[in-house]
Amino acid sequence: MEHPVDRRDSRLVLSHIIFAYIAMLLGGIAGLLQGLVRGGMIELPAGIGYYQLLTAHGVLMALVFTTFFIIGFLYSTAVKTLGGKLLPVARNLGWLGFIHMAFGTLLATVMILLNKATVLYTFYAPMQASPFFYVALVFIVVGSWMSGFGLFYQYKVWRREHKGKLSPLLAFMAIVTMLLWQIATIGVALEVLLQLIPWSFGWVETVNVMLSRTLFWYFGHPLVYFWLLPAYMCWYVMIPKIIGGKIFSDALARLSFILFLLFSIPVGFHHQLMEPGISPFWKYLQVVLTFMVVIPSLMTAFSLFATFEISGREKGGRGLFGWWKLLPWKDVRFFAPFVGMLVFIPAGAGGLINASNQMNAVVHNTLWVTGHFHLTVATSVALTFFGITYWLVPAMSGRTLTARMNKLGIIQTILWAIGMFFMSGSMHTVGLFGSPRRTAYTTYGDHPDAVLWMPYHVAMAIGGTILFIAVLLMIYNLFALMRTPQGYTEYPIAEVTEHAESTPPLLERWGVWISLVVVLILLAYTVPVMEMLQHDVPGSKGFVTW
Amino acid sequence: MHIHKLEKIWLTFGIAMLIVFLVVLGVATFSMGMAPPSHSHAIDPEQIENTPPFDEPGLKQVGENEYEAVMIAYTFGYKPNDLTVPVGATVHFKVTSPDVVHGFAIPNTNVNMMIVPGEVNHITYTFDEAGEYLVLCNEYCGGGHEFMRTVITVQ
Incomplete structure (x- = not known):
């Protein structure tokens, strides 16, 4: 039987997936040991620290497993919906991204194993890891940007060749997911490049702690939507096919993705609610923006269960819940x-x-x-x-x-x-x-x-x-x-x-939506960040407390 | 854009609940004094020992059964260690850190705040029941994080 996917493309996708699962295995070993230590069942053999394992678990699971799996999956959607195979530029960018991310992962893992970076996956300053841990993070993030540019390129060429046509829903969702990632990672990139790397190499003496936390959480919350949106792609587009049904509404699916793009970024303060130095007004404003994602979540729940019920009834399910059994x-x-x-x-x-x-x-x-x-x-x-x-x-x-x-x-x-x-x-x-x-x-x-x-x-x-x-x-x-x-x-x-x-x-007018994202981010962050920058507090020197 | 009638009902109900909920949170925050600990009170983390009131950490009576507790959260403990207050005492905690970020939490109460170097965080609590209240650090601060604790005795 003919190979359904160009081997060069499937190799790229599968490399990401396999790398992701190896990270999950290592992260899982760390997780198991942590659980046993905390339950008082074992003590770690000399030399391994609980917090070292915790750092490895967080970095490998939350950052590496997810990012590699997601990028592999998004590339597969591009292969399937945007022309049947990857364009050479997209494929090369995909590999370039993979190599950068893989190198960053290895470097970070080595630093963690050497006990030079026991700072957990949130790496809050003024705990100071080895500068090479932060450099490793740069490789992971910049690599993911390259992969993102590959996807954007494939999408752009498809649209140029299909002028006036609506893009495939799956590709649209992949682009929203990657766009969300690119806008969100700007925060952590600024934190690492402008604050932590110069500080950990000793080029500057101190770091503005509140600013670094704020930049981290500007990234940290959309990060969770970057994990969630690919799952939503499966729920919206793949599950209906698997159960023999159809997508309830293309427009509502796109609208809910756009709403997630808008309301998952200007909300990081809800991770910092118990912190000094941010006024209650700005915290509350971001809480309100946080809760706006309730709307696309309700839309998603409705669409999914509507799809289940319609397809169950078409198969002959009767009564209020008869369709349930036919899934x-x-x-x-x-x-x-x-x-x-x-x-x-x-x-x-x-x-x-x-x-x-x-x-x-x-x-x-x-x-x-x-x-x-x-x-x-x-x-x-x-x-x-x-x-x-x-x-x-x-x-x-x-x-x-x-x-x-x-x-x-x-x-x-x-x-x-x-x-x-x-x-x-x-x-x-x-x-x-x-x-x-x-x-x-x-x-x-x-x-x-x-x-x-x-x-x-x-x-x-x-x-x-x-x-x-x-x-x-x-x-x-x-x-x-x-x-x-x-x-x-x-x-x-x-x-x-x-x-x-x-x-x-209108749902595919990117200029409109990106402008709105920028407006919301400026609204939520400009004043509190200005306050942090103008604060007369001297910054903090680095501490190695582990 | 067309939206199914049942979905309209579902979304209208959901959004109405959301608005009520956010109004409740907002009213409680701004007119009932329940804002989360958010003080902007700058301090030089390297000069804590020379900056009042942290040059004299400890408990100070400021009113009838009302106290101010000035505390330093450091790796890996709190200064002063082991405070004692009478039952019914209202305590205004002022806490800062000379080193990394710490937590300040008392289980089974709503006292839970972040201690960030360069800032002083404030929280007030009334201890209505006698007992030994555990104070613990709930933000990872280094190798001895799990030992960072103190006790407030209410008698």
Whole structure:
């Protein structure tokens, strides 16, 4: 059978996916050990620090696994929807980006293992890592920009060759996701290039701590939407095809992506609500902007369940919920992302609590927050990425998704859900009691409050162990998928239902939307950042406290 | 752009709830004194020991059963260690850091704030019940982060 995808393109996509999963395996080992330490079950052998593992876990999972997977996936959408293969310029930029990011990852990992960068993945100043850790981050970010430019180039050429036509929905979504990333990473790039690198090399003596935190969180919140939007692409475009349905509305799908682009950036202060030096007015303003993403989230929930119901009814489902039974529960391509979607309901509700201005005091920096993002990114997003892997890898390598692999995928999903139920459930609960996040085993001198937290920490370790087994199974599945019999696997892209109305071309007027993004960012950040710059505080010297 | 009738109802309801919720947050923040700790109170982190009131950290009575607690959060502890106040005392905490970023949290209360070098953060709490209140650092601050604690005894 003819190879469905140009080998040069599938090699680029698969390299990203494999690199992502290797990072997940290493991050998973770190995560398992952390869980066991915090649960008081083991002590680390001499030389390895808890916070070193925590740094490795955060960097490898949150930054490396996600970014590599997402870029690989976005390139595959460009291959499939923008001309059938990558243009040489796009492919070369993709490889250039890959090499830069891979080098940055290796350098950062070495620095972490050498205990030169035990600063966690948020690297808050004035803790000062080795300058080479910050240089490594520059390689990762700049590499991702190159990959982004490759995608933009492919899209631009497609539009030039299809004047007046609406771009494919999947490609549009990929471009929004990459645009969001590029605008968001400007913040962390400024922090690292203008503040941390000169300071860590000793070219300047001090750093403006509040400014560095603000630039970090200007990036840190849209980062989570950069993780989420590719999952939404799967939910909006791939899942309808897998369940034999159609996309509810092209226009609303595009509108919700545009709303995420607008409202995920000017909102970083909701991570800094408990901090001095930012006035309550500007915090509240960004809280309001944060909550605007509720609107596209409601739109998404509606569209998805409308698609499920319509397709179930077309298959003959009767009664109020008869369609529910007709969903393809035994198909991992549906089941894994669907579990992710279900988890997103409590995950989103937890997020609303976190961002609720003064209410944040109850949960800020407690294990509740850790529990929260293990539901959002580590379940909703991760399970969706796993679900994508089951068809993306065979589709790219010209192989089939066998019944056995499908079954292993279902088992992997269930294991993950059970492990996360225990781990994230205990984190949420004990977080409400005040147990702090990012803290090694301690009973605070046997203080009665802290002693009461221990059973929950043990439950976290048990959940974490189940999750680690699920990580190993996923790694096995990935490599087994590359050895299934040769053949054809569908790359599922749904069509829009014939009942949907046409999409207004305004949604693809990038000039309009980027200008609006800039206006919102200036509105939310200009005054508070000016205040930070004019502050008469001398900056901070660097500290190595680990 | 056409929007399905059921979706219109869903979105209208959702957006109305959102507005009510944000108004509640805003009213509580700005007219009921519940703003999160946000003081802009600059200090030179290297001169803390010479800058009042941090040259004399400790507890100072400022009214009837009302105290000001001036504290320094450092790697890896709080100065002064182990405060004692009477039941019902209202304590105004003023805390800063001479080194890295720390946390200042008292579990089972709403006391939870970030201590950033160069800034003094403020929070007020009334201790209505007797007990030993754990104060802990909830922002990673280095190798001994998990040992950073103190106790406030309310009796």
